[in-house]
Amino acid sequence: MADATASGPGSLGQIQSDYIAMTSRKRLYSGIMMLVLVLLLVSGFNMAEGRNGGSFIGGLDNFFDYPAEVVGEAWTNRANIPGLFAKYFPALIETVNIAAVSTLFGALFAIVFSLLSTRGLARFPRLIGLFRRMMDIMRAVPEIVIALVLIFVLGGGPVPAMIAIAFHTTGALGKLFSEVNENASLKPLEGLESVGATWSQKMLLGVVPQVAPNWLSYALLRFEINIRASAILGFVGAGGLGYELKVAIQWGQGRFDAAGAMFIMLFFTIMFFDQISSHFRDKLVHGAREQG
Amino acid sequence: MAMLDATGDLRAQTETVFARKRMVTFGILGLISAYFVYIFFAFGIPEIWAKADGQNARTLVSDMITYKTHITRDNRSGDVSYAIEGEKKGRYPEGKSPDWVTTDGDTTVIQLGGDQVVTYGPDVITMNIPEFGLMSFQVSRSSGVVAEYPVPVDELPEWINASKNRVAITTEEGRLSVTRNRTEVFRYFLGWELFFFTLDSPYHGMGVGEVIGRMFSGEFSDIMDDFWNNPMWLHKEVFWAIMETLLMAFLGTAGAAILALPLAFLAAKNFSPIMAIRFGMRRVFDFFRGVDALIWTIILTRAFGLGPLTGALAILITDTGSFGKMFSEALENVDDKQIEGIRSTGAKPLQRYRFGVLPQVTPVLLSQILYYIESNTRSATVIGAITGGGIGLMLTQAIITQKDWEEVTYYITLVVLLVIFMDWLSGKLRAALIKGDEGGH
Numbered sequence: 001m002a003d004a005t006a007s008g009p010g011s012l013g014q015i016q017s018d019y020i021a022m023t024s025r026k027r028l029y030s031g032i033m034m035l036v037l038v039l040l041l042v043s044g045f046n047m048a049e050g051r052n053g054g055s056f057i058g059g060l061d062n063f064f065d066y067p068a069e070v071v072g073e074a075w076t077n078r079a080n081i082p083g084l085f086a087k088y089f090p091a092l093i094e095t096v097n098i099a100a101v102s103t104l105f106g107a108l109f110a111i112v113f114s115l116l117s118t119r120g121l122a123r124f125p126r127l128i129g130l131f132r133r134m135m136d137i138m139r140a141v142p143e144i145v146i147a148l149v150l151i152f153v154l155g156g157g158p159v160p161a162m163i164a165i166a167f168h169t170t171g172a173l174g175k176l177f178s179e180v181n182e183n184a185s186l187k188p189l190e191g192l193e194s195v196g197a198t199w200s201q202k203m204l205l206g207v208v209p210q211v212a213p214n215w216l217s218y219a220l221l222r223f224e225i226n227i228r229a230s231a232i233l234g235f236v237g238a239g240g241l242g243y244e245l246k247v248a249i250q251w252g253q254g255r256f257d258a259a260g261a262m263f264i265m266l267f268f269t270i271m272f273f274d275q276i277s278s279h280f281r282d283k284l285v286h287g288a289r290e291q292g
Numbered sequence: 293m294a295m296l297d298a299t300g301d302l303r304a305q306t307e308t309v310f311a312r313k314r315m316v317t318f319g320i321l322g323l324i325s326a327y328f329v330y331i332f333f334a335f336g337i338p339e340i341w342a343k344a345d346g347q348n349a350r351t352l353v354s355d356m357i358t359y360k361t362h363i364t365r366d367n368r369s370g371d372v373s374y375a376i377e378g379e380k381k382g383r384y385p386e387g388k389s390p391d392w393v394t395t396d397g398d399t400t401v402i403q404l405g406g407d408q409v410v411t412y413g414p415d416v417i418t419m420n421i422p423e424f425g426l427m428s429f430q431v432s433r434s435s436g437v438v439a440e441y442p443v444p445v446d447e448l449p450e451w452i453n454a455s456k457n458r459v460a461i462t463t464e465e466g467r468l469s470v471t472r473n474r475t476e477v478f479r480y481f482l483g484w485e486l487f488f489f490t491l492d493s494p495y496h497g498m499g500v501g502e503v504i505g506r507m508f509s510g511e512f513s514d515i516m517d518d519f520w521n522n523p524m525w526l527h528k529e530v531f532w533a534i535m536e537t538l539l540m541a542f543l544g545t546a547g548a549a550i551l552a553l554p555l556a557f558l559a560a561k562n563f564s565p566i567m568a569i570r571f572g573m574r575r576v577f578d579f580f581r582g583v584d585a586l587i588w589t590i591i592l593t594r595a596f597g598l599g600p601l602t603g604a605l606a607i608l609i610t611d612t613g614s615f616g617k618m619f620s621e622a623l624e625n626v627d628d629k630q631i632e633g634i635r636s637t638g639a640k641p642l643q644r645y646r647f648g649v650l651p652q653v654t655p656v657l658l659s660q661i662l663y664y665i666e667s668n669t670r671s672a673t674v675i676g677a678i679t680g681g682g683i684g685l686m687l688t689q690a691i692i693t694q695k696d697w698e699e700v701t702y703y704i705t706l707v708v709l710l711v712i713f714m715d716w717l718s719g720k721l722r723a724a725l726i727k728g729d730e731g732g733h
Contacts, residue, residue, distance in 0.1 A: 037546070044543050048604055051536065051681070053597025066594035101331050104324065140711035142673045144684070145704050148691040153349045158335045232586045232674060242586065249590060263587055271582045
């Protein structure tokens with residue numbers, strides 16, 4: 001158009017200057033945001049360093065000392081390593097078992113909770129909010145808290161860790177499961193309802209087949225996370241490899257070969273289950289896509 | 293279904309398929325049950341059940357919701373002192389006493405609930421329980437505790453535990469214990485003691501209305517100061533501990549995100565043409581994630597000492613691995629057309645990344661970062677328990693002493709509220725981010 005370049009409201013010049021103004025304002029805001037973030041990071045870092053036992057720069061120098069010591073000692077005693085693997089293998093199995101059982105229990109409870117808290121599926125629609133809040137709380141309680149309290153009541157060992165992780169898993173998986181449930185088609189449910197199915201039959205025959213692959217995929221992911229959690233809980237007294245690790249490094253000198261062996265075992269176990277679970281998750285999601 | 297053949301007997305085929313499916317289902321269920329049975333014995337559940345300490349559980353629950361006031365008499369000097377939870381910081385100031393205790397010269401009368409009365413006399417200590425009768429105890433250096441009961445000694449009920457040097461009587465209302473050195477009465481009350489003000493504060497025992505009234509009449513800072521420095525509940529320390537936990541989560545997550553972003557470019561197929569670098573970078577990410585936060589924590593504690601910085605670094609290193617992996621996947625999914633467009637205006641590579649790539653991935657990355665901030669708040673509690681920082685440390689210390697269960701409950705409540713708040717906040721921010729993004733373009 002001929003008058004596009006003329007000045008006036010809505011003209012090109014106006015639009016251009018408006019655009020420039022907007023861009024610079026946007027840039028200013030992002031700049032301020034970045035500045036605030038950097039300031040927060042720097043001051044937070046200084047604060048954390050101030051409250052820390054040792055300083056950051058001082059620590060950087062000996063950052064590799066401990067790993068080097070562990071590796072060095074493990075290397076000099078490398079003949080022991082296979083024996084140590086065999087010695088700590090039962091503890092590793094216990095750690096993996098804790099993770100597996102708690103994932104299974106957590107997933108079973110999460111299924112029930114998620115079905116009860118999904119709109120359109122819930123058995124008691126009025127109580128959806130209640131079940132959701134319950135899951136929020138279960139998710140929010142750190143495992144270590146329940147584990148420590150249960151260790152007081154039940155004594156040390158794998159059971160407190162198992163209950164603690166299962167409790168947290170219920171909340172975490174319940175939320176993910178109910179998000180999956182929301183996408184399930186309600187048509188099979190109507191069909192089942194028309195032939196007089198009860199609520200549990202509707203869920204089992206109408207919903208579960210639709211969502212099972214996604215459930216399984218999330219549960220596998222959780223299993224990965226739970227192996228790590230189970231190792232950490234062992235460290236505070238709940239049995240398994242974490243506990244042996246704590247004993248070995250508390251021993252001070254002379255047990256670094258054991259600690260090294262356990263580091264290696266833990267690392268490869270975590271990698272192993274990561275690979276397996278991501279392989280199966282790929283397959284599950286892929287399979288679900290083929291059907292859809 | 294591919295398994296059905298249209299030419300044959302459909303019904304029979306369907307039944308075969310169903311039978312097979314049923315078998316698979318029951319097979320899986322059977323395997324799971326067998327695994328549970330194995331675990332039942334591998335974890336020694338029968339033994340745990342047998343030796344589980346019901347007493348510990350009862351102590352825990354009752355201590356969570358009640359507190360006790362100790363009335364202690366030093367049997368040698370005859371001095372009587374009153375202290376909540378028997379702690380120094382809960383002691384009544386000189387000349388003050390709970391209103392259910394009356395002192396008259398050398399005699400102290402303690403009213404327990406249910407008309408039970410304990411009297412500390414100069415020589416004799418008596419306890420009167422209405423349905424049971426009057427008991428009296430005399431303490432001497434030579435013969436220990438000499439007691440008189442309304443029933444013969446061999447018919448004493450089980451709530452009286454008596455030996456030569458020690459008598460302990462536990463009722464619903466409280467507990468009396470007499471030893472040679474001292475006599476002690478516990479009376480239990482519902483609630484958390486001295487939560488707002490300790491006994492030495494002038495505001496202890498004031499009504500809520502009065503305290504609020506005084507707040508507005510110029511005593512605000514005094515009131516807050518007494519509350520803030522409460523030695524029993526340590527509100528100030530708890531607040532800073534929570535801030536420390538949040539700080540660990542924030543530093544760890546933000547630091548990991550900043551580190552992971554450039555590294556993710558090196559690991560993404562469409563930005564890093566050299567396969568060896570790509571492969572190496574991915575293995576580095578795997579290594580960071582695979583060496584668990586626990587191992588990083590141990591290594592870092594050796595290098596940097598105990599404290600929040602160590603915890604933040606442990607989160608930072610583990611999450612650099614996770615973020616690196618996720619960011620590089622997000623980068624591989626970007627649309628090339630926008631980059632082409634930027635390139636056509638003559639932009640240099642750095643400008644292409646800034647204007648062609650970052651706007652596409654920012655919402656995805658920010659949403660992942662926000663999700664991690666929430667989950668790292670929880671991790672920071674756990675890591676804090678090991679590296680000695682934040683609310684995690686206070687929590688484990690309170691649990692390890694095995695007596696301050698009301699404080700444990702308080703800290704747990706705070707942690708749960710904190711995580712729920714972070715969850716809510718990150719959800720809100722993510723929603724705003726996605727919405728803002730749709731509106732903005």
